[in-house]
Amino acid sequence: MDAETVERQILAFLRERVEEDQETIRRDTALVSSGLIDSMDTVRLATHLERTLRLKIPDEDISVENFDSIARILSYVEGRLGG
């Protein structure tokens, strides 16, 4: 699974969930800490990634550290798929 596919999945999720103009969301835009997405969205996003990318995300990994930006999610998913 390449980074582009993962990023497409994240953006598809954000397009559905975030009212903010999609153009303004960059790789390093803060998602959770800025309030763009909340804890319910984060859980949904984790479940969405599990379903579409066929990977297991433990509950304890759903944190601001791993989900606060597209870049962080990419890095986390890369680590999970690599591991």
Next chain:
Amino acid sequence: MLPLLLGFLALAPLYWLMSGVRLRRDFLSLASLTALGLYDWRLPVLIVAAALLLAAAGRRAWSGGTGTRRLGAAMGLLLLGILFVGNKMAGQGGGALPSQSGLALLGISYLALKLAAAWIELARGRLIAPRPRELLAWLAFLPTYPSGPIEELEHFRSQDPRPTRVGVLQGLERVLFGLVKALLLAHYLGVWVDPILAAPEGRSSGELLLGVYASTLRFYLDFAGYSDIAIGISALFGYEIRENFDSPLVRRNLVQLWQHWHITLTHWLRTYIFIPVSRGLMRHSGKRWEGFALAAGQLAAMLFCGLWHGLGWNFVLWGALQALGMIWVGLVARPIGRLLPRSLVAWWRHSRCGYAISTLVTFHAFALPTVLVVADVESSLHYLRLLFAG
């Protein structure tokens, strides 16, 4: 409780003369346990026993398998539950505010959450062979012991506390801010509002509404004030403690308000209740039931939050109302917002008018149920009836 915390400040100069992380940490543990022992001899006994038990379980679990870890954690959580409920029941009649500690044993509510987190991390295999001295320092740390913030073990033990001149001055300033909030502002708001809450009959709606505002503000100032004092005293000893309040009463919706109110508590609730409950239900249901799973997780977390503040139907109802507000924001209002024209939503999100109205509505949604925190269900409903009847 406050003299205990302020008395601890006197130890700071001696602490500054010490060198080496271990010596400083052990000195703080000993000083904290002694201070708590002077307050109530049972506290140091309990803390030392909890640290030793957790350390022993941690060593055994690390050499055992997942089953051993989970069994150990389940027993640890059961013991904690018995201690927490017993303590709450023995202390019925005390208030929910840090300044009103009416519990049988001081600080058990916070200690229980820290220990519960450690036991759960142990079950998850993420608490690796904790050392008794580290656990003792973390559990007994006096500045945060009585009323938080709830420090995570990893954050606490990863620190290399080195008091600096700037840190000490900022810490003292923070303590002063906290004292003004808790002792001056919250106290006098309480003096003014308590008679209104106790006897609402014969008062105008305006006065009763002001009573709700004052009560909410008092809650904020009391909790945030004690957090400031804890963070400030910790800074004097070179420790950086997580922030606990970040202007929660001026947030656009209830979810955001709770993300900035008692931040370390909401982090705990999210990590150990909301996420596991929601995800557990999601795994056993299809995508269609996602909303239900999230709502159930939110409800479970806020009901626990209510019962953690006090064992009573008023706290259950208060937790349920807060959960309903958050479910409304996440599962109803936001989907409705997505049906509206994007330009209108963008204007609402970025305009001062949208911000003012959202904040005002959010504040009232949070503040009105707080009458349940200071009185039983019947008295609270009576108060609200008088308020709305005019």
